Amino acid sequence: MGKLFGAAVVLITLVSAAFFAMHTWWLPANASAAGAAIDRQMEHTMIWTGALFIAGQVVLALFAFSSRNRDSKEKTRTFPGGAVPLVIAAMVVVGVEIFALTFVGSKAWAAIYLAPADADAIHIDVQAQQFAFYFHYPGPDGRFGAVRPDKIDDGNGNYVGLDPVHDAAARDDIVSSMLVVPVNRPIALTLHSRDVGHSFFVRELRVQQDFVPGLDVRLQFTATQTGQFEIVCTQLCGWGHYRMKAYVRVVEPAEYDAWLESHLRRVAAVR
Numbered sequence: 001m002g003k004l005f006g007a008a009v010v011l012i013t014l015v016s017a018a019f020f021a022m023h024t025w026w027l028p029a030n031a032s033a034a035g036a037a038i039d040r041q042m043e044h045t046m047i048w049t050g051a052l053f054i055a056g057q058v059v060l061a062l063f064a065f066s067s068r069n070r071d072s073k074e075k076t077r078t079f080p081g082g083a084v085p086l087v088i089a090a091m092v093v094v095g096v097e098i099f100a101l102t103f104v105g106s107k108a109w110a111a112i113y114l115a116p117a118d119a120d121a122i123h124i125d126v127q128a129q130q131f132a133f134y135f136h137y138p139g140p141d142g143r144f145g146a147v148r149p150d151k152i153d154d155g156n157g158n159y160v161g162l163d164p165v166h167d168a169a170a171r172d173d174i175v176s177s178m179l180v181v182p183v184n185r186p187i188a189l190t191l192h193s194r195d196v197g198h199s200f201f202v203r204e205l206r207v208q209q210d211f212v213p214g215l216d217v218r219l220q221f222t223a224t225q226t227g228q229f230e231i232v233c234t235q236l237c238g239w240g241h242y243r244m245k246a247y248v249r250v251v252e253p254a255e256y257d258a259w260l261e262s263h264l265r266r267v268a269a270v271r
């Protein structure tokens with residue numbers, strides 16, 4: 001039985017590790033400036049945690065293989081020194097690994113979260129709510145209109161609570177259900193939630209950020225490929241969570257300007 005168990009453990013370990021090594025289920029091609037550093041970090045994490053996983057399973061298989069019960073009258077054998085030194089050794093190895101990976105990854109993390117926004121970055125506010133995302137652009141004046149919760153009226157399309165009648169800065173603001181950004185231009189998002197915890201995840205841009213009501217969370221990226229990518233909420237946020245998604249469209253600068261222009265005309269016609 002011990003022999004069979006040991007062989008099965010090794011087989012399952014190698015087959016499951018092979019799927020990771022072959023990238024059978026992997027991220028789509030990177031489309032962001034910071035993505036290469038994140039992919040490298042992901043590789044490091046997979047290699048080191050994978051090596052420990054394989055080593056752990058092989059040791060388990062060896063013990064099962066060599067400690068099989070040959071004779072039922074034989075005394076039960078135990079590991080010299082008992083389990084305590086083994087558990088301590090495992091904790092130290094895993095602890096060192098986690099600290100080392102965190103240290104290596106901190107540079108890529110800081111480039112996204114701690115670096116100040118670029119001078120030519122486009123600032124966009126992202127509002128998440130059950131179960132949609134809205135993207136708030138400041139318009140040609142570069143100033144965001146004040147957001148007033150008492151002005152929120154989904155029925156009238158005022159999702160973020162602008163007050164264009166009394167607030168001059170809000171008059172040229174654009175609120176869109178699609179995030180449109182020009183390629184190769186730094187984008188500085190400010191994420192906030194209207195109700196419960198949500199998450200902003202775009203696989204191609206290698207960004208994933210949770211946010212909760214009451215906090216403004218910054219997130220920056222520079223898209224390096226044009227295309228349309230899915231934005232999904234990856235925090236279970238209620239019954240409609242499964243359909244909470246939006247799209248980011250990365251376009252050439254001229255197309256971005258035309259998109260802004262068409263929205264401004266629409267805004268001017270309504271207000």
Ligand SMILES: [Cu+2]
Pocket residue numbers: 129130131197198199233234235236237241244
């Ligand atoms: Cu959500």
